[in-house]
Amino acid sequence: MRPPRHEAGGLAVSGPFGGLRPFSIKTKLGALVVVSVFITTGLLLVAMKTETELRFITVFSVIATLLITQFVAHSLTAPLDEMNAVARAVSHGDYTRRARGADRRDELGDVASTINAMADDLEAQDTQRKELVANVSHELRTPIAGLRAVLENVVDGVSAADPETMRTALKQTERLGRLVETLLDLSRLDNGVVPLKARRFEVWPYLSGVLKEANMVASARAGIASGSGSHTRTDVHLHLDVSPPELTAHADAERLHQVVANLIDNAVKHSPPHGRVTVRARRGYGPESLDLEVLDEGPGIPEAERHRVFERFNRGSHGGTPAQNAGNDGGTGLGLAIARWAVDLHGGHIGVAESPRGCRIQVTLPGLSDG
Numbered sequence: 001m002r003p004p005r006h007e008a009g010g011l012a013v014s015g016p017f018g019g020l021r022p023f024s025i026k027t028k029l030g031a032l033v034v035v036s037v038f039i040t041t042g043l044l045l046v047a048m049k050t051e052t053e054l055r056f057i058t059v060f061s062v063i064a065t066l067l068i069t070q071f072v073a074h075s076l077t078a079p080l081d082e083m084n085a086v087a088r089a090v091s092h093g094d095y096t097r098r099a100r101g102a103d104r105r106d107e108l109g110d111v112a113s114t115i116n117a118m119a120d121d122l123e124a125q126d127t128q129r130k131e132l133v134a135n136v137s138h139e140l141r142t143p144i145a146g147l148r149a150v151l152e153n154v155v156d157g158v159s160a161a162d163p164e165t166m167r168t169a170l171k172q173t174e175r176l177g178r179l180v181e182t183l184l185d186l187s188r189l190d191n192g193v194v195p196l197k198a199r200r201f202e203v204w205p206y207l208s209g210v211l212k213e214a215n216m217v218a219s220a221r222a223g224i225a226s227g228s229g230s231h232t233r234t235d236v237h238l239h240l241d242v243s244p245p246e247l248t249a250h251a252d253a254e255r256l257h258q259v260v261a262n263l264i265d266n267a268v269k270h271s272p273p274h275g276r277v278t279v280r281a282r283r284g285y286g287p288e289s290l291d292l293e294v295l296d297e298g299p300g301i302p303e304a305e306r307h308r309v310f311e312r313f314n315r316g317s318h319g320g321t322p323a324q325n326a327g328n329d330g331g332t333g334l335g336l337a338i339a340r341w342a343v344d345l346h347g348g349h350i351g352v353a354e355s356p357r358g359c360r361i362q363v364t365l366p367g368l369s370d371g
Contacts, residue, residue: 036065095123147172203247241280250288255342262335263294270298289367297358306352310340
């Protein structure tokens with residue numbers, strides 16, 4: 001026979017009394033039976049000593065047992081009625097209701113805690129959904145309004161369809177396309193349909209290509225006004241630091257490109273004039289794992305805002321003077337959310353690390369599993 005197993009705190013015991021806790025419903029019902037038996041036995045002893053008729057003893061026993069049972073039943077059914085009301089309110093979209101009794105030390109306390117946790121999650125999701133609809137509506141309205149204004153001016157003859165006008169229209173179209181593309185990426189993530197195509201690659205040539213592409217995109221867009229969500233800074237120097245030079249990693253190259261490109265874009269936007277952005281890569285703890293850092297020389301991120309920088313549509317500024325924030329156009333607020341998504345897809349970690357100067361984003365990718 002297996003010995004009984006005692007859980008933490010001594011509140012749960014497996015074996016013939018499995019799941020029994022000092023304040024559980026089982027214990028209360030057992031205590032009710034024991035008390036009823038004691039009352040009946042006590043009244044019988046009184047009857048034997050005082051020669052009281054048995055029918056009176058029976059009536060007193062029934063009344064006492066009913067009173068105790070009513071008290072225990074009320075303590076059990078009242079919380080259930082309230083939980084039922086809360087669950088019904090949540091099912092109708094009222095996420096503000098909460099069940100009382102979560103501090104009870106029995107099964108009803110566990111149920112109340114579960115219902116409250118469910119209501120908290122549903123309320124958070126409902127808030128996220130409303131914010132998403134509002135933010136997406138705002139983000140879509142801006143480029144559509146700009147594109148409509150440009151086309152109306154051309155149609156009404158207010159402005160000619162010259163290259164400059166068409167570049168303005170193209171800028172708004174590109175911004176709209178990028179927003180839709182990133183929203184589709186997030187939708188695929190939420191639906192769990194994004195495959196991870198990991199492979200082994202050399203880190204230096206890969207990151208070197210990402211940095212060159214970032215420079216090329218910035219140079220190509222330097223003559224177009226900002227507002228597309230991609231930086232147009234050409235005064236910021238991008239520096240790559242990979243050690244050892246022959247470092248290799250195992251990851252999805254396309255998804256990692258999204259991570260590095262968005263982190264570079266964010267760092268460049270918040271760099272001071274003629275600043276420097278460093279992409280640093282080192283070997284991680286596991287086989288083919290990778291530790292990445294993207295550092296800038298900007299004003300940094302206040303500690304109170306660090307937990308929110310990877311939220312969707314979060315466009316909080318880094319702080320600092322206008323000169324320090326040169327080139328910060330806000331973007332769509334999806335870049336860092338996409339970066340976190342891609343890192344999470346790898347089972348890695350991304351976060352804001354302490355830095356004596358500027359902002360330092362750390363990315364850890366696990367590489368190959370030991371198994």
